[in-house]
Amino acid sequence: MFPEPDKLVFEESLYHCNRVMSLQNGLKKMSKSDKSLKSCINMVDDSETIRLKIKKAKTDSHGTITYEPQERPELANLLRIYAAIEGIPIGKV
Numbered sequence: 001m002f003p004e005p006d007k008l009v010f011e012e013s014l015y016h017c018n019r020v021m022s023l024q025n026g027l028k029k030m031s032k033s034d035k036s037l038k039s040c041i042n043m044v045d046d047s048e049t050i051r052l053k054i055k056k057a058k059t060d061s062h063g064t065i066t067y068e069p070q071e072r073p074e075l076a077n078l079l080r081i082y083a084a085i086e087g088i089p090i091g092k093v
Contacts, residue, residue, distance in 0.1 A: 020077070021077040022034060022040065023038060023041070023053055023057040023058065023074075023077070023078075024036050024038055024039040025058065025074070026073030026075075026076065026077040038056050038057075041053055057074065058074045059074050060072055060074065067079050067090055067093075079093050
């Protein structure tokens, strides 16, 4: 009765964002059932709430911005999210 929705898939090689990870733990998938309300962006969040969640997202204290998913998963997650939203390759971020 209901049509099956089409799956939205990003090209892994271009955006590196097939799965959005938690804003507090870059090794876990973003989930609305996480204990921390700061770990995910909800569809009903207003722009100010989203801005604050992004600002409070966990990163590291290296002082540089590099895309190293294995060594710096939280920073890599933020870079992937930005690249996907802007529609640009991760290398241009």
